Amino acid sequence: MEIIHHGAASGVTGSCHELVVSEDVSVLIDIGLFQGAETSGSEGARGGSNENNQAIDFSIERVKALIITHCHIDHVGRLPWLLIAGFRGPIFCTRATAHLLPMVIEDALKVGMTRNREVIQGVLGTLASMLTPADFDDWVQVLPELKVRFRQAGHILGSAYVECQKMGSLSRSSGTLASALPTKAIDYPEVNKVPELHLTDPNFLVVFSGDLGCKNSPLLPDPTPLERADMLVLESTYGDKNHENRSERQARLKRVVERCVKDRGAVLIPAFSIGRTQELLYELEDIIFECKSREGAREGNIWQDIIVIVDSPMAAEFTRQYRKMRDLWDAEALGRVADDRHPLNFKRMHIVDTHAEHHRLVNYLKSTGEPCIVIAASGMCTGGRMVNYLRALLPDPRTDVLFVGYQAAGTPGRDIQTYGPGGGYVELEGQRIWIKAQIHTLGGYSAHADQQELIDFIANAEQVKHVRLVHGDANVQREFRGVLQHRFPNMKIDCACDQ
Structure with missing residues (x-):
């Protein structure tokens, strides 16, 4: 053959x-x-x-x-x-x-x-x-x-x-x-x-x-x-x-979000609609759950009001399908469900459905700097709603951009990953956007x-x-x-x- x-x-x-x-x-x-x-x-x-x-x-x-x-x-x-x-x-x-x-x-x-x-x-x-x-x-x-x-x-x-x-x-x-x-x-x-x-x-x-x-x-x-x-x-x-292990990556994710809350900025996570979005929701629910159990502690207060926004109709639909196909989950995930936890549908999770709501949210974050976590496609920043967030928030030093997946050569995601830490720029839909946001890569989420x-x-x-x-x-x-x-x-x- x-x-x-x-x-x-x-x-x-x-x-x-x-x-x-x-x-x-x-x-x-x-x-x-x-x-x-x-x-x-x-x-x-x-x-x-x-x-x-x-x-x-x-x-x-x-x-x-x-x-x-x-x-x-x-x-x-x-x-x-x-x-x-x-x-x-x-x-x-x-x-x-x-x-x-x-x-x-x-x-x-x-x-x-x-x-x-x-x-x-x-x-x-x-x-x-x-x-x-x-x-x-x-x-x-x-x-x-x-x-x-x-x-x-x-x-x-x-x-x-x-x-x-x-x-x-x-x-x-x-x-x-x-x-x-x-x-x-x-x-x-x-x-x-x-x-x-x-x-x-x-x-x-x-x-x-x-x-x-x-x-x-x-x-x-x-x-x-x-x-x-x-x-x-x-x-x-x-x-x-080699990737960092799961406990290390979750700890880094937690630190990035806490920095965002302290600086009153947004965490932008470009993520593929299938797979990475669901894994991130699973990890964020776990962090929120663990911090909620320590309500009196400072970190419990930090995480108490954080909102996780899924701004991708496709990602939202696939998340619903992941919940439907629960029989294919691993034992750990099924154990959380048995404990009456909802790793893909928790209280602090919000789904953006319409384009009008999406544009209102982008403008609101640009003008207020409200701390939140935004997960949106595309995973390599080649299109989708994430591009609008990046255009609006990359010039804001309070913003954190968190890459959790591979960025192919020639994609805006690779350019942000490469030139962002040095204060460079990226071309988005023909517009040059200077990067003042903090750029992070969590390889363990690949x-x-x-x-x-x-x-x-x-x-x-x-x-x-x-x-x-x-x-x-x-x-x-x-x-x-x-x-x-x-x-x-x-x-x-x-x-x-x-x-």
């Missing part, structure tokens, strides 16, 4: 990999949107597109199915363009991803293509007819030539790494792929289940990591340990560094496994013969390759950026 990289070969967006099963049959693993500098392909990202065109620039004639690891935009955002290119094969993913995906695609259509309701509903109807949800850990038949299994990745709700294996012999032949396809929109958790197929004669196994999460992340189970791989296509977003966790993912497997690094800046891939070669001297290790 051959692997062709159509995105995330030398960057961290636009994930798309083609697994060629035979001369005229292949499948795609993910079909992500390019962002930041990678939209131009200027840094060599294969499959790169220009800023306003995410069109599919490779042949899909032999592509018979799409496999989705999770529904972040950099892994699914080019799906509308894939449909425009004529793809109508089945789309395999976990049940939670199947439930969340239509909302992500609807948002992508509104932002990048059209707001015509009839067109959007037509795309979503087509998408619903193609979705084929599967349970974690069940082998399912994707094509006559291929079976796959989704394993828990611990990145966002429903995220998976995918094991792909050429077909052995089937122990039963009943059930067809067509009968497994849902004929109406997904309504979690009553989605149709793909018939489980009992397979024997294991052959060459290719594993696509998708995005691997950190251990001990809020809400989510840890990634399922890797068993084996003949070839592992591994993300390397943080292949060059949804991506760090260097040590990626090493452990390989080391805990019974056998891994070949590792190919993807989804990382080229210099990070190469640095991480050196680390892995030293740790695993008998393993073949290469980088997609060099292919």
